[in-house]
Amino acid sequence: METDRRQHQRFQVQFEAKVTKQGQRESVRGRVLDISQSGLSVDLPVQLAPGDAMELEMADSVISGRVVHATAGESGFRTGVEVVRVTLGATDLSYLLQRTLLEVLPATPGLEVVDARWD
Numbered sequence: 001m002e003t004d005r006r007q008h009q010r011f012q013v014q015f016e017a018k019v020t021k022q023g024q025r026e027s028v029r030g031r032v033l034d035i036s037q038s039g040l041s042v043d044l045p046v047q048l049a050p051g052d053a054m055e056l057e058m059a060d061s062v063i064s065g066r067v068v069h070a071t072a073g074e075s076g077f078r079t080g081v082e083v084v085r086v087t088l089g090a091t092d093l094s095y096l097l098q099r100t101l102l103e104v105l106p107a108t109p110g111l112e113v114v115d116a117r118w119d
Contacts, residue, residue, distance in 0.1 A: 060089025
């Protein structure tokens with residue numbers, strides 16, 4: 001019997017993101033594939049090294065994180081990211097991102113304030 005080695009349940013999502021490695025000006029397009037209590041997984045066209053600090057921009061929101069691992073796949077590199085901080089915007093996509101992250105990563109800095117207009 002095969003056991004799942006993952007510590008936390010993963011929630012599949014499909015968020016397009018602009019990804020920038022800290023200290024660089026150029027960014028690449030990636031796709032956030034899933035979110036768990038451990039962080040998130042992003043499909044990227046380039047390989048980043050464990051420990052690299054990075055930012056993911058989605059609409060008018062930014063997730064700051066650190067690369068935990070990167071594995072070559074069919075369409076690029078599946079990159080595990082530990083979320084360090086979230087800066088949320090005011091668009092509908094930002095609200096969806098906020099609600100998703102509040103369910104999965106509620107203690108993440110930047111998620112404390114829930115906009116009352118959506119309740």
